[in-house]
Amino acid sequence: MTAAYTSDEMMTVAAARMLRNSAVCFVGIGLPSTAANLARLTHAPDAVLIYESGPIGAKPSVLPLSIGDGNLAETADTVVSTPEIFRYWLQGGRIDVGFLGAAQLDRFANINTTVVGPYKKPKVRLPGAGGAPEISSSAKEVLIIIKQSKRTLVDKLDFITSVGFLNGGDAREKAGLPGKGPVAVITDLCILCPHPETRELEVTTIHPGVDRGMIIGSTGWQIRFASECGVTEPPRAQELQVLRDLKERTAAAHGVQGDAA
Amino acid sequence: MAEWASLSEAVAAHVHDGDTIAMEGFTHLIPFAAGHEIIRQGRRRLSLIRMTPDLIYDQLIGAGCASKLTFSWGGNPGVGSLHRFRDAVENDWPVPLDIEERSHSDLANAYVAGAANLPFAVLRGYKGSDFAxxxxxxxxxxCPFTGEVLAATPAVRPDVAVIHAQKADWKGNVLLWGIIGVQKEAVLAAKRAIVTVEERVRTLDAPPNACILPSWVVASVCEVPRGATPSYAHGYYERDNSFYRAWDGxxxxxxxxxxxxxxHVHKTQDFKEYLSLQNDPKVQAVYQ
Incomplete structure (x- = not known):
């Protein structure tokens, strides 16, 4: 039986399912953190969540509002300094999955979180890099979660903050980036994966109730659909229950739901 | 040896117009009281360095204290934009702000290089991105051994580092714990350091390997209870998330x-008076 659910819940559940049990995951704040914790509370109890502020093996009881919430430190196996997190743990090659959000994404899963418009005179000044450039390059694999619209999935980025597949094909390998790059992009409409050769993102499963026209109308480039494009499995009752309980606990603790950023 | 001083004495003695300043604390232990005191004393043309400018630098930038910002993530955590930072970058208000933008990994490495008295940091980073x-x-x-091409960036060498910690003993030895960010590196990379602490204690009673900054690497230590609010001090008080949200407005x-x-800053004498306003519902109703 499937309960009624929102498109945001579908997105979070679909993203959570992508995280394997026991994976060592470097978690971005906001939507990635929600999905990673949902995974930890459902099928992936042994996933190791690492936050860039220093907690390794964080098991927060509520979603963190900031990347360095005290609850992350209190529930972690250990807390190390910020240089250590980036030097020994990320650059050291110990991260299986980097879980990232993005302001904008292009067809080759390159990420912009820096500026919209010219760098010197931006139309919109975004927060900037954080840990993402090195997460996207050094994690063995990358998952990206983003709400889909023509403003977020764009034809051309004004700035590449974090690298996906550059201009496609073997450009990433040629540039010498250690990790293999994005393996999936999870949106509120569908799941996109890079084509094995061109590395252009293509729709591999469509969330229930969404049609191709909605996806085309919410993408800034001519989006392709995989030849065997399926339907995403809807959220199971248990997944929804755990997600809603988590959000309720978070709202009770912070007054907000924790993935506002 | 660190000298115990009032925060206003410490800022007057060690923070000068035109200085390069790193006020660190990764979401946790952000030295807000010291930031306010720098604003109160009217410092100008500061070159600010901080991985996450957070509200503390939004306030300094909006107050016109800064001419340059080196940073790696400039948002209001969990809320959205830093509007004073954006207004300075987008519209030069109240004064133009040069920015030097780097990644977290780079700045963390650059603090390590500074602490180690090396001229630059080396890291596997930035490849393919537009930062350069x-x-x-x-x-x-x-690399002279493998031929690998790596990113090289200048070390961070501030004139002054300012941090907040949980405790210092009567000699001025400083103890911090929880999320410790890059504070140790910032202090060791700087020419001089100011540390504000929650409390002054007889002894630190810390286990071996605890994060301790010995008194002789600190210039001034100041007792400022709640000096990191609206960020938090592990073991003392929680993050004031409602203030972070109110700051947006x-x-x-x-x-x-x-x-x-x-x-809240210019017309208050010190952080204690600022805190008393935070608890005054009449003031809050007007300004939040």
Missing amino acids: RVNDKIRSVT ISRDRERFSAWLNR
């Missing part, structure tokens, strides 16, 4: 921000 296009200090170096508008700054 807009920041000519992001360069590369070839206070800082969005220049006039509202200026009124807030005037009432």
Whole structure:
């Protein structure tokens, strides 16, 4: 039986399912953190969540509002300094999955979180890099979660903050980036994966109730659909229950739901 | 040896117009009281360094204290934009702000290089990104052993580091714990350091390997209870998330921000008075 659910819940559940049990995951704040914790509370109890502020093996009881919430430190196996997190743990090659959000994404899963418009005179000044450039390059694999619209999935980025597949094909390998790059992009409409050769993102499963026209109308480039494009499995009752309980606990603790950023 | 001093004495003695300053604390232990005191004393043309500018630098930037910002993530955590930072970058208000933009990994490495008295940091980073296009200090170096090309960036060497910690003993030895960010590196990379602490204690009673900054690497230590609020101090108080949310409204508008700054910083004598306003519902009703 499937309960009624929102498109945001579908997105979070679909993203959570992508995280394997026991994976060592470097978690971005906001939507990635929600999905990673949902995974930890459902099928992936042994996933190791690492936050860039220093907690390794964080098991927060509520979603963190900031990347360095005290609850992350209190529930972690250990807390190390910020240089250590980036030097020994990320650059050291110990991260299986980097879980990232993005302001904008292009067809080759390159990420912009820096500026919209010219760098010197931006139309919109975004927060900037954080840990993402090195997460996207050094994690063995990358998952990206983003709400889909023509403003977020764009034809051309004004700035590449974090690298996906550059201009496609073997450009990433040629540039010498250690990790293999994005393996999936999870949106509120569908799941996109890079084509094995061109590395252009293509729709591999469509969330229930969404049609191709909605996806085309919410993408800034001519989006392709995989030849065997399926339907995403809807959220199971248990997944929804755990997600809603988590959000309720978070709202009770912070007054907000924790993935506002 | 660190000298115990009032925060206003410490800022007057060690923070000068035109200085390069790193006020660190990764979400946790952000030295807000010290930031307010720098604003109160009217410092100008500061070159600010901080991985996450957070509200503390939004306030300094909006107050016109800064001419340059080196940073790696400039948002209001869990809320959205830093409006004073954006207004300075987008509209030069109240004064133009040069920015030097780097990544977290780079700045963390650059603090380590500074602490180790090395001229530059080396890391596997930035490949394929547009950072080097807009920041000519992001360069590369070839490993003499393997031939691998790595990113090379300048070490962070501030004139002054300012941090907040949980405890210091009577000699001025400082103890911090929880999320410790880059504070140790910032202090060791700087020419001089100011540390504010929650409390002054007889002995630290810390286990071996605890994060301790010995008194002789600190210039001034100041007892400022709640000196990191609205961020938090592990073991003392929680993050004031409601203030971070309220800041979005206070800082969005220049006039509202200026009124807030005037009432809460310029017109208060010290952080203690600022805190008393935070608990005054009449003041809060007007400014939040």
